[in-house]
Amino acid sequence: MRNAKRLNLVLLGVMVAWLAGCSLNKTTGRSQLNVLSRDEEIQIGTQGKAEMVKEYGGEVAKADLRQYVTEVGMKLVKTTAVDDPTYQTLPWEFTLLDSDVINAFALPGGKVFMSRGLAVKLSNEAELAGVLGHEIGHVMARHTNERFADALKMQVGAGLIDAIVGGNIATTLTNNFGDIALKSYGRAQESEADSLGVRYMVRANYNPYGQQQVMELLDQVTGKDGRPPEFLSTHPDPGKRAKAVAALIAKDYPQTQNNPAYGLHEAEFKSRFLSKVSLAFPGAGPSRLARTRAELGPADAIGILGSAIPGRACAACGTAGR
Numbered sequence: 001m002r003n004a005k006r007l008n009l010v011l012l013g014v015m016v017a018w019l020a021g022c023s024l025n026k027t028t029g030r031s032q033l034n035v036l037s038r039d040e041e042i043q044i045g046t047q048g049k050a051e052m053v054k055e056y057g058g059e060v061a062k063a064d065l066r067q068y069v070t071e072v073g074m075k076l077v078k079t080t081a082v083d084d085p086t087y088q089t090l091p092w093e094f095t096l097l098d099s100d101v102i103n104a105f106a107l108p109g110g111k112v113f114m115s116r117g118l119a120v121k122l123s124n125e126a127e128l129a130g131v132l133g134h135e136i137g138h139v140m141a142r143h144t145n146e147r148f149a150d151a152l153k154m155q156v157g158a159g160l161i162d163a164i165v166g167g168n169i170a171t172t173l174t175n176n177f178g179d180i181a182l183k184s185y186g187r188a189q190e191s192e193a194d195s196l197g198v199r200y201m202v203r204a205n206y207n208p209y210g211q212q213q214v215m216e217l218l219d220q221v222t223g224k225d226g227r228p229p230e231f232l233s234t235h236p237d238p239g240k241r242a243k244a245v246a247a248l249i250a251k252d253y254p255q256t257q258n259n260p261a262y263g264l265h266e267a268e269f270k271s272r273f274l275s276k277v278s279l280a281f282p283g284a285g286p287s288r289l290a291r292t293r294a295e296l297g298p299a300d301a302i303g304i305l306g307s308a309i310p311g312r313a314c315a316a317c318g319t320a321g322r
C-alpha cells in the first residue's frame, strides 16, 4: 500500500510537470494549476451540452427567445476581452432549457444554460444579465479546471492519475465527469462568479442591481412542487450573496446607481421575452411535459421524451445537473 501511495505521489508529480504547471488567470488574477487544456475544456463543454439538453427536456422551441438570451449573453462575453481577449474565440453557446426546474449552470469551454423556469421568474434584462454573467464568470475563472485540480491534489482516484499519465486526459476526465465536474463549486468560487458577473454587467452598461435582485428572488422563490428550487442545491445562501453583491456595488460601482447610463431594461425584457414566453407557455409556463404530442412539432420531440429532474445537482454553476 505504501508503495502504491508513493507511486501515486510520483505520478502526480510527473503529471503536474507534464501538464505545464501553473499559469496566471488574467480574469481572476489568481495562479491556477492547469489540468485541462483549452481544447479539453471545449471538448467537455460540447459533449456535456448534449447530455444536459437531453436531461432537461430539450431547448425552448421558440427561436426568438433563444436568440434574445444569446444576444444578452454575447454582449457580456464581449466585455471579458478587457481581462483576456483569448476567450472570445471559445464556442460560446447560451442554451435556454425547456424545463420548469429553476436553475442555471455552465460547462467549461463556453457553454451556459438557463432553464425556462428561472427565466420566467425574472423581471428585467439586467437580471437576465446577472444570471448569465455569473455563469460566464465560472467559465472565465476556469472553476471546473480548479475542481479537477483539487481532486488531483487530494489524489481522488488513482486510476484517474494513471490514465492521465497514460496520455488520454480528455477521455479520462470526461469519464470522470460525473464524479468531479458535478460537484458544486465552492463558496469562494460562487462569490467570485458573482463578482465577475457584476463586472461584466457594468462594462455592458447594465445596472448591477439586477444581480442583487436575482439573489433576492432566489432567496424567496419556491419550486413548483413546494420544494426549494434546484438552484439552491448548487448555490446556497442567496440572501447572503445578495448582501455581498450590494456591498460590492456600493464599494466599487457606486457610479452605476441612479444613473440612466446603467439600465435595468424592464420594458425590453417584457416585450422581447416575457410576453412571448407567456404566449408560448400560457399560464406562466406549465410543464412542457403536460402538453400533447400533437401540439409539439417534430423539433420538440425531445421535450416529451426527456424530463427535467428536480433535485439533481447542476454542473458548473456550480455544476451541471446530470
Ligand SMILES: [Zn+2]
Pocket: 134, 138, 185, 190, 193, 235, 316, 317, 318
Ligand atoms: Zn454558480
